[in-house]
Structure formats: C-alpha cells, structure tokens
Amino acid sequence: MDIGQANEEFGIAGVLSICAGEGGFPIICIDNEHARAEISSYGGQVLSFHPQRAAQDLLFVSEYAYFQPGKAIKGGIPVCWPWFGPDPEAKGRPDHGFVRARQWRLLGTEAMVDGSTRVRLGCRDDEASRALWPHAFALEVEVTVADTLGVALTTRNTGEAPITVTQALHSYFKVGDVRRVQVLGLAGYEYIDKVARSEPGAADPGQVDVHITQSGPINFDGPVNRIYLDTGERLVIDDPALSRQIRIDREGSGSAVVWNPWIEQSKQMGDFGDDEYLQMVCVETTNAAADAVTIPAGGSHRLASRYGLVHD
Numbered sequence: 001m002d003i004g005q006a007n008e009e010f011g012i013a014g015v016l017s018i019c020a021g022e023g024g025f026p027i028i029c030i031d032n033e034h035a036r037a038e039i040s041s042y043g044g045q046v047l048s049f050h051p052q053r054a055a056q057d058l059l060f061v062s063e064y065a066y067f068q069p070g071k072a073i074k075g076g077i078p079v080c081w082p083w084f085g086p087d088p089e090a091k092g093r094p095d096h097g098f099v100r101a102r103q104w105r106l107l108g109t110e111a112m113v114d115g116s117t118r119v120r121l122g123c124r125d126d127e128a129s130r131a132l133w134p135h136a137f138a139l140e141v142e143v144t145v146a147d148t149l150g151v152a153l154t155t156r157n158t159g160e161a162p163i164t165v166t167q168a169l170h171s172y173f174k175v176g177d178v179r180r181v182q183v184l185g186l187a188g189y190e191y192i193d194k195v196a197r198s199e200p201g202a203a204d205p206g207q208v209d210v211h212i213t214q215s216g217p218i219n220f221d222g223p224v225n226r227i228y229l230d231t232g233e234r235l236v237i238d239d240p241a242l243s244r245q246i247r248i249d250r251e252g253s254g255s256a257v258v259w260n261p262w263i264e265q266s267k268q269m270g271d272f273g274d275d276e277y278l279q280m281v282c283v284e285t286t287n288a289a290a291d292a293v294t295i296p297a298g299g300s301h302r303l304a305s306r307y308g309l310v311h312d
C-alpha cells in the first residue's frame, strides 16, 4: 500500500489517517468523538480500541508481537480463516488459516452521522491462497469505531461449489489480573476441553475430545483452552483489577473460544512475554468444531461481534 496515496483516497480530516506502524506495516489510525482505534491492513486486524472515556485500551497486544511478513501479529483481533486451530487436513499449513498473515486491501472509509467511523478491508483468493486452499472467496472485514467496537467478517463464496469453513474473531482482551477475572454467560454450556486429554488406556488416548459442562463463571487458575458449543449471544468479562466489565455481543456464531496460555505455554511462545498471560484473556467469537459453516456457491456468511464497556 502506498501510504501517501491511501491517505489521499481514504483519509478523513481530523479523524482518520494511515501511517507506517511497526515493521512498516500500514496502520489505519482513528480518533473520533467516541474512541481511538488502530487497524492493521496486514491481517485485516484491529490492534487497539480505546473509548475516549475509558482509562485503558480494551485490547491486548503482546510487547513481543511480530510485525513481520509471513507471521501473525499476536494481539488485537486476528482473523482466523478458513480454519480455526491446527490444519484440519494435517498438511502442515499454518494454524488458524492464512489470512492473518496477508495484506488486506483497504476498500473504504466513512464518517457516519453519529460521529462513528467505519473502515472496510478485503481479501480475495489468488495464486498463493489457492495453493494452500483451492477455493475462490471474497472476505471483507467491516470495523465500526463508536463508543463500542463493531467487527463483522463476511465470507462470500465466489466459486462454483459449496465451501465449509471454521473461523474466529480471535479477540485478545487486556485485563488487570487474569487470576481475578471471570467470564460470564457460559454457565450450563458444554465445552471441548483442549487442555484435558483423554486418559491413557482410552481407545485413542490423548486424541479424543473431552466434553465438560461449565458450572458457574469461568475462572483462571491454570491454562484454559476451551471451545464452548451452542453458545448464546452475550458474554461478559468481569475484571475487578481494572474495575471494568467488557461486553461481547455476537452474531452468526454458535460457539466461543476461551483461551489463556498460563505459565508454561507463555514461556514457549517467542512472541509473548513470560508474564503477559496475567494481562490478557482471549474470548473469541467463532464458528469452531461442530459449528463449522457451509456456504453455497454465490452465498455468504457474516460473523460479527460488538465489544464495549458495561457502564453502571
């Protein structure tokens, strides 16, 4: 992206500009009457959302995040697509699909009458994507920066056969101290526990999904990596250390992922600090596991989330 030209075409005086961020990656910076936000065209990824009246950003980005072509940026809201988690066909393709490590095209920016700002970024199939995943597609992420943050990911199947995808808005939230955090809204729902492994002696030890029913709020006192199934629309992160609650309203999603790497996994990740697990939690809006979506030729699917602070 030519930054000068992008500013001429898409800049909004006093509200939106495009600048070179870390690693030279183009960043769309928004500062409107409601909030400040930063969106990376690499990955089509929101990196920051800070309502003007909030003390802190809602989103977490690791201090050690890579801003390098070919690697995912750890933090904000990565787009995982067209698969969530490890390569479903075990062909050695990247975890969480390939669009979070690609440049997206800036399609449009708009100042809305209510003072909010809207940005659209797109990503389509090309030779490189078809080598990994042989399908035609047009993906669009629409970000609305108001006193809440709206992110909508629309998949259009531009090919001639149905496609099936799993996907995530892999939102990393900043928290004060994860050991005191509770995630609300999932009591009574079943989850696949990716930390627990089936017992030795089971038919397929370590491979069979362990299903558990959530009782009460989710607390964090060890690694958490769960796919909640048949979930409802609203989730809340209660964060007493920052004296705030973050509300997540979801559409087009029948599953949710909750992840915190805790101590050991944090040490193993090169793009994450040893102690950063205390300051973050991922609560993700997904179509994961049995919630995969099949989109007919010419059809589309919209996965969306709205994030905001709960005000008393």
Ligand SMILES: O=P(O)(O)OC[C@H]1O[C@H](O)[C@H](O)[C@@H](O)[C@@H]1O
Pocket: 072, 074, 085, 095, 096, 194, 225, 226, 257, 258, 259, 282
């Ligand atoms: O490090 P990333 O590629 O961003 O993925 C981080 C995590 O994402 C999800 O929440 C998965 O459930 C985890 O298994 C994974 O470790």
